[in-house]
Amino acid sequence: MDTTPPPVLRLIEAFSRLPGIGPKSASRLTYYLIRSQGDEAIELSDALKELRERIQFCSICFNITEHSPCPICLSEERDRSAICVVEEPLDVMAVERTREYRGLYHVLHGVISPMDGVGPEDLRIRELVDRVMSGNVKEIILATNPSLEGENTAMYIQRKLVAQTIKITRLARGLPMGGDLEYADEVTLARALEGRREM
Amino acid sequence: MDTTPPPVLRLIEAFSRLPGIGPKSASRLTYYLIRSQGDEAIELSDALKELRERIQFCSICFNITEHSPCPICLSEERDRSAICVVEEPLDVMAVERTREYRGLYHVLHGVISPMDGVGPEDLRIRELVDRVMSGNVKEIILATNPSLEGENTAMYIQRKLVAQTIKITRLARGLPMGGDLEYADEVTLARALEGRREM
Numbered sequence: 178m179d180t181t182p183p184p185v186l187r188l189i190e191a192f193s194r195l196p197g198i199g200p201k202s203a204s205r206l207t208y209y210l211i212r213s214q215g216d217e218a219i220e221l222s223d224a225l226k227e228l229r230e231r232i233q234f235c236s237i238c239f240n241i242t243e244h245s246p247c248p249i250c251l252s253e254e255r256d257r258s259a260i261c262v263v264e265e266p267l268d269v270m271a272v273e274r275t276r277e278y279r280g281l282y283h284v285l286h287g288v289i290s291p292m293d294g295v296g297p298e299d300l301r302i303r304e305l306v307d308r309v310m311s312g313n314v315k316e317i318i319l320a321t322n323p324s325l326e327g328e329n330t331a332m333y334i335q336r337k338l339v340a341q342t343i344k345i346t347r348l349a350r351g352l353p354m355g356g357d358l359e360y361a362d363e364v365t366l367a368r369a370l371e372g373r374r375e376m
Numbered sequence: 377m378d379t380t381p382p383p384v385l386r387l388i389e390a391f392s393r394l395p396g397i398g399p400k401s402a403s404r405l406t407y408y409l410i411r412s413q414g415d416e417a418i419e420l421s422d423a424l425k426e427l428r429e430r431i432q433f434c435s436i437c438f439n440i441t442e443h444s445p446c447p448i449c450l451s452e453e454r455d456r457s458a459i460c461v462v463e464e465p466l467d468v469m470a471v472e473r474t475r476e477y478r479g480l481y482h483v484l485h486g487v488i489s490p491m492d493g494v495g496p497e498d499l500r501i502r503e504l505v506d507r508v509m510s511g512n513v514k515e516i517i518l519a520t521n522p523s524l525e526g527e528n529t530a531m532y533i534q535r536k537l538v539a540q541t542i543k544i545t546r547l548a549r550g551l552p553m554g555g556d557l558e559y560a561d562e563v564t565l566a567r568a569l570e571g572r573r574e575m
Contacts, residue, residue, distance in 0.1 A: 182442040184430045188423040222424035224387040243381040
């Protein structure tokens, strides 16, 4: 006798569709919310709705924002001559956390990945080229991930921009802070050697 | 410059409150929902709302249901002389999946666990005793988990019911199907020996 009420099955299904949540975790989350006395389910429901209603992409840099253009693109304090190109909005947060960068951003929303059917036209590359063409950009920092797809995407963008008189840079590769030489993989160590700097 | 829009922070926070979802997973889920073109966020939001609005506990067995009493408690086909006592609604589903049990259920909604501040009065034990007292129950199957708390809770219930002229049973312990003797822990193997049966 399958007695699971349809609303429970529906929520399990909805959770299962999220990345990294399998059917077992989805059940556990659902039954946790059934049991919880508080308003966790309602709060989560409202937060999801608000996200859909209030979040949009910045018309300039394509980062997420409540109002477009986003605060970074509008800020008078940012250096408008530099654009840091990242894959995802989360990467913007990561770079902002360093407090080392004062320029603008451009969020690609993915990487070129033929295996996943993602081509250059699916990313915000054309919009990046338009931004560069329309003037006063002096440096493009390619901050895609140090993965195969990230490197390919960076190379693709570099070729698209090579005719422009701008500096194109890539984040340094090397040993991560707190890392251990002994446990570094060969590629990382090779890049660290290659990029060694005089003290 | 912390530029994360408040609705994004709110959803990350709401996800983080769920068990097994840390701040990193919460961010990943949130950004996945931002990026997804489909209506996954809205579907999840609606499913959560529906859960809260339509799910209640059965007034007899305390399993989750859309209408109380639940279909199992109302069914004419179930054996009303047996009650299987479980910790959670998910356990009812697990027992139902075996298709071996035709009796009724009683969901405790937890186990006695002084460490977590859960005493017998926090569970549906009084209601179980009332059900037994009010007649025609012949067997109580204690199907709490084979954990320390599950065993303790079963023992507590057994003592509460020992004065009644009913059979009180506990699920068999032993080697799980497909298991390997070599990898079985000592307690499981000891229970399997203890509970050995003539062929």
